[in-house]
Amino acid sequence: MAHLPRYLQLLWGREPEGRRGPKPGRSIAEIGAAAVAIADAEGLDAISMKSVANAVGFTTMSLYRYVDSKDELSAVMVDVAYGPADLSYAPGQGWRERITRWAREISARRMAHPWTTEVRLASPPLTPNTIGWMESGLEALEDTPLTSQQRLSTLLAVDGWGQNHVRQTVQMGLTGPVDPDSPQGAYLELVGELVDAAAFPRLATAGPEALGDDDDAFFDEEFDHGLGLLLDGIEALIARSNSERVKGSGRH
Amino acid sequence: MAHLPRYLQLLWGREPEGRRGPKPGRSIAEIGAAAVAIADAEGLDAISMKSVANAVGFTTMSLYRYVDSKDELSAVMVDVAYGPADLSYAPGQGWRERITRWAREISARRMAHPWTTEVRLASPPLTPNTIGWMESGLEALEDTPLTSQQRLSTLLAVDGWGQNHVRQTVQMGLTGPVDPDSPQGAYLELVGELVDAAAFPRLATAGPEALGDDDDAFFDEEFDHGLGLLLDGIEALIARSNSERVKGSGRH
DNA sequence: GCCAACTGCTTGCGCTATACGCAGATGAGG
DNA sequence: CCTCATCTGCGTATAGCGCAAGCAGTTGGC
Structure with a gap:
């Protein structure tokens, strides 16, 4: 069993249940949503660990408790931006329409x-x-x-x-x-x-x-x-x- | 007539002929080739104004005599990497083969x-x-x-x-x-x-x-x-x- | 021969990602 | 119930980045 990066554990809800220490103040979904809002408004270049952290009320370094690198944050952002694939196909539709x-x-x-x-x-x-x-x-x-x-x-x-x-x-x-x-x-x-x-x-x-x-x-x-x-x-x-x-x- | 960015002038050979001052020590083609070599060997992240400048024997800021921003350098790199479109089609070939x-x-x-x-x-x-x-x-x-x-x-x-x-x-x-x-x-x-x-x-x-x-x-x-x-x-x-x-x- | 225009160099600013060490909060095991 | 490993978020520090601005030296048209 390969090791899962932290952001994937969080996104898939695969955290170990018995956990010590304080509860996280934010969820990865909140962080992703905040980052998406920034990118929507000011473009991808406006995304920095600092800008995203500030948007959720963190200092820069606290973000690294949720995400191990900016690349991982990017992956989270893309996932949030796509949203769930809630697309249902009518039974009568052919493959072309679908x-x-x-x-x-x-x-x-x-x-x-x-x-x-x-x-x-x-x-x-x-x-x-x-x-x-x-x-x-x-x-x-x-x-x-x-x-x-x-x-x-x-x-x-x-x-x-x-x-x-x-x-x-x-x-x-x-x-x-x-x-x-x-x-x-x-x-x-x-x-x-x-x-x-x-x-x-x-x-x-x-x-x-x-x-x-x-x-x-x-x-x-x-x-x-x-x-x-x-x-x-x-x-x-x-x-x-x-x-x-x-x-x-x-x-x- | 819209203003041409410097790197396009250089790439297309559209420099004004009567030019004062010293001759440029390098050509934009040399700079592009050096940057391509770095990116090929060490990846795109290894491209910085400093690394490229050093590769052609410049200090960092001298690169800006040829290119107004890193984005322009990137465009030059892509152009050099593609190389000339020297593709000739045999007369008998159909569109599908071509x-x-x-x-x-x-x-x-x-x-x-x-x-x-x-x-x-x-x-x-x-x-x-x-x-x-x-x-x-x-x-x-x-x-x-x-x-x-x-x-x-x-x-x-x-x-x-x-x-x-x-x-x-x-x-x-x-x-x-x-x-x-x-x-x-x-x-x-x-x-x-x-x-x-x-x-x-x-x-x-x-x-x-x-x-x-x-x-x-x-x-x-x-x-x-x-x-x-x-x-x-x-x-x-x-x-x-x-x-x-x-x-x-x-x-x- | 003058001087504008061009060369490449140097210094410095604000920003970045992120390594590292911190105090306080929490909950499982003894 | 107490202990302490483990987690939280914070503050500091580092190395590197793109690039603005000003520099001295070289060149060629007038």
């Missing part, structure tokens, strides 16, 4: 806390909510004829693409109407200045066309396009899987 | 410098090589019947997914054979410990099966699966695009 709903919901949570995609996780996600969302995604694919291996790979692809889409959208500052005076607003101007039509002919024509006016809809449009590609790909995989099952059942 | 080759090549570059996916870019990529790779990707899709808008969206999806795949693989420590004593090696053990089969039935069956033995092949297998989904999705999009063109040419 996984679409899943992707939309988890993307909405990420967009509500855009800094989540910027956090550098040092280890694979092991926190309750992140694991819960994986489980929920697998549930969405349950009525497909895919193997559980294929389902996991597929979910990994959809989730990975979605996470990157949020990150890129946020990074490019296209989460809402674009202020032309902002660095992002000047992006097009800079691109036009740098991208010589002779050296980059395809980009020169496609770029302005894509990012032209309706920056507001960028996220949704690219979301639909990307997810559409993946869904059609899954459909093809399912079709292939079905035909193979019919063709030679048991063979190979 | 985009596969593109995705493989850019992923190989990222895997060669895994920290590139961990860098937090504050602005959209505007450096020569990153832009060059976008152009190259568009070239791969050139002989499709898609609009340039669709091509850009498609490339964005493929690139985003690929970048995330590298990041996740690196993050999970699955870039090679897994040492069971490492934190990543203990991952499965921890998952088994935390993931109650009652609470997470699907994950409990799929997880061990997927990450079980051949961790070495994780990157390639998931790469093929994800890219396969996207390619089939693109194929469906192209088929739809063709049939529509035939059905009602000119209408809408």
